[in-house]
Amino acid sequence: MKKNFILIMLLCLGQSAISQPHPQSKEYSSPENKLVQEKLEDWKKKKFGLLMHWGPYSQWGIEASWSLCPEDDEYTARKGPFSKSYSGYVKAYEDLQTQFNPVNFNPEKWSAAAKDAGMKYVVFTTKHHDGFAMFDTKETDYKITSAKSPFSSNPRSNITKEVFSAFRNDGFMIGAYFSKPDWHSEHFWWPYLPARNRDVNYKIAQHPEKWNAFKKFTYNQIEELMTDYGKVDILWFDGGWVRPEPTGKNNQDLNMSAIAAMARKKQPGILIVDRTVPGEFENYQTPEQTVPDKPLDQPWESCITMGNSWGYVKDDTYKPAHELIHTLIKIVSRNGNFLLNIGPSPLGELPPEALSRLKEIGSWMNVYGTAIYESTALAPYESKGIVYTQSADKKVKYVFLLSDGDNRVMLSKTLSLATGVISKNSKISIMGSTIKLKHNAETNQITIPESAQKNVFNKYAVVLKIVG
Known part of the structure; x- marks a missing residue:
């Protein structure tokens, strides 16, 4: 136990997030579906939402997923005692499944804190790029409800369902973050070949059966979320590099038309946010860690971290309350929404600094909130x-x-x-x-x-x- 603690602390040192660029296109296609139009107008009035990145990576206090990506960049750096060998690091990372046990998980406390801060919708990470499912999927054993996960015996082990239920009961719009790439799936990163970058690691044209298997896997997981988790208002896709490229070398087309049709049959009017992929499945745009100088011509939302990282990092530096409030004001003045990210701790708690900021924001919103929501x-x-x-x-x-x-x-x-x-x-x-x-x-x-x-x-x- 002591040895594991030391290893974890070594991994935590100096590991903070470097924001991944997500370039926004000027192209935008207004939704034609009347129910989607109505939902979009309702969402635009919410103004202020909570984004949550959470998974086994919080055990090490590192950024979600990116250290698994074999690209030579600052945001993919691997640190700590396992970093000398890529394969050893991946194994140690995936073994976090056997350690992640958030025994203090209480989504009602999260929802109450967010509601008191004036937030109106939540987007929760059901699966990040590492492929670990925070819901009870039947498609993989790499999930929170697996017998390999110590939290699986907890009556609230289906974390996504518990989060959605708690926030829905407090009147929030519910958003499901879902990563299109899945670096754990053998149909995305085929074990026969080494992963070279964030993309699928084989030639799809030469191995169409593998890509078709991945498409089915992805479709089935999203169908589970659309079927068994109550009303969902937003399907928020990340990993915009996985997209149709008809003239490219590797056309990573997931058949979003079929996914959207299924999702809207089960969740009429649901907003679909296929980030950075212009067209009918990007119902609003999502500039990251930035605020535009002027209003955009399309619906938009800035997703910004409260700390320096998307996931939980011990002793992270959190933005002061005045900066967060000013950011909210500026975003609203440009006709946008503010999606503020907080990463829960490995025990399932919101960091005290984050709770303090939410309380301060709530005190201000209690006086001036009308000017935010109605402007x-x-x-x-x-x-x-x-x-x-x-x-x-x-x-x-x-x-x-x-x-x-x-x-x-x-x-x-x-x-x-x-x-x-x-x-x-x-x-x-x-x-x-x-x-x-x-x-x-x-x-x-x-x-x-x-x-x-x-x-x-x-x-x-x-x-x-x-x-x-």
């Missing part, structure tokens, strides 16, 4: 520490005054806003207070009384509400 983009979007949004009917404008370095908004006696935000008949107040503000539409200036310094919640950001 859309308003030019100039952001200027000089001020962010602008408006209600869908354009009758109400919201002006977000962002905090400075000490996390408090210093309200000066006068404030100049962008041209056209206020008019002669505007009524202006500070949200969360009874304070009314005077203004001059000709100079675009607002006068703020000294009492506003003491009588408003001015931590992280203050919001002005402008009617008329």
